[in-house]
């Protein structure tokens with residue numbers, strides 16, 4: 230077993246650090262989950278693909294883990310600061326449904342998206358609205374500790390009361406320095422102070438509200454993640470994840486609350502890890518902006534969700550990744566080539582128990598994969614073992630999936646390795662990459678694009694016409710027929726048994 234130290238970039242120190250868990254048999258991870266007011270877009274899903282790579286890497290390296298992910302169904306305002314409306318209430322009004330129906334619908338859709346991408350389910354899912362009592366208890370505790378103050382519209386956190394507020398985001402704060410006090414809007418003592426509890430206006434009944442010592446109202450968004458992470462993982466845990474936008478506000482505020490609750494400088498998690506954005510023409514993909522693409526739009530264009538997974542893995546999680554349909558089509562082609570090569574290897578190797586490895590990571594959730602790796606990698610010779618070491622080097626280098634993918638593409642072609650060795654290497658690589666390489670068939674990548682309206686009879690007729698044209702050596706006509714089908718989402722494959730066809734992506738939408 231390889232035991233190179235695992236290096237992670239910690240946003241707290243802005244440095245690569247060697248990962249040292251509090252308890253190697255149970256690495257404790259918290260991820261900010263989705264706000265379930267709309268479908269997740271591909272950028273949001275990139276955040277969860279990053280977490281999945283993190284989890285798989287830890288399990289591959291022999292750690293056991295507990296992964297907690299929340300569902301935000303209250304408290305997240307349209308602006309990450311304390312302005313605007315609650316995203317959930319706004320969606321309920323827009324869709325003329327209850328907040329609960331909105332939450333249930335988009336939570337289910339989110340879970341389906343994760344399953345489609347082969348993302349492992351968290352060990353614990355938790356919903357903000359199931360933890361209101363704990364949030365009140367926590368807020369009371371920090372209020373008693375003197376970290377908050379009350380205003381007309383709720384309870385606010387005084388960011389001057391914790392050491393080094395905003396360190397994570399490297400915030401340049403006016404109003405926190407001695408002698409430079411600047412009040413924030415709405416009577417806040419400092420602009421960076423934030424709502425722990427928001428009181429409903431006395432003449433307005435909100436869709437979701439609860440009684441509290443600070444009046445009837447709703448918890449602030451930041452409160453839920455402090456409360457649920459500490460409840461399920463303890464006051465000190467290992468890793469906290471989120472998109473890089475959370476580094477500036479949400480996570481700074483979570484840390485401030487955690488410190489207040491601990492009455493010390495303890496930040497909660499020891500490693501704070503943030504994924505960079507998926508961008509469309511230099512802009513963050515976001516629900517409010519254009520280019521809001523979902524996993525359904527990927528399918529509608531005839532692309533398999535796992536092509537998006539592979540596309541996401543082609544970039545390191547800390548680099549921005551530019552989305553385009555062309556890039557996604559190229560990722561599909563890369564996955565297809567890999568699957569075709571793997572099919573050849575499988576045909577040579579025949580059936581074997583270790584080939585059933587693919588499901589194990591999935592149903593044993595946070596368990597270490599050490600033993601499974603022994604079974605898969607045990608019989609490998611020295612040359613093959615060097616490829617396991619390469620994977621270890623890539624993953625240990627802050628989860629370098631681009632390197633792991635490049636190595637995988639290379640190793641399946643190496644004649645010096647036996648087919649069985651190559652397939653065993655695919656199996657161990659895929660424990661970390663999660664592309665379902667041992668079970669997915671290349672043919673499954675061909676999905677019918679929504680815009681493909683051509684009838685199968687028409688396809689068969691065009692194929693017959695093309696066969697006749699080829700017989701007559703009219704290659705120009707044959708090529709025109711093939712190109713015509715391709716423009717309608719149909720690809721032709723000529724083989725010894727004649728011409729077969731399959732659906733091809735047909736991109737109907739602009740990115």
Ligand SMILES: Nc1ncnc2c1ncn2[C@@H]1O[C@H](COP(=O)(O)OP(=O)(O)OP(=O)(O)O)[C@@H](O)[C@H]1O
Pocket residue numbers: 261262263264265270271272273274275276470471472473474475504505506507508513514515516517
């Ligand atoms: N374009 C993006 N690329 C990568 N991660 C993203 C992107 N946009 C949001 N995220 C991350 O997705 C996760 C879920 O976000 P959430 O459900 O709160 O969406 P949101 O903030 O409402 O989305 P948006 O900002 O796009 O409207 C968070 O960790 C967030 O940082």
Ligand SMILES: [Zn+2]
Pocket residue numbers: 260261262454479
């Ligand atoms: Zn959060």
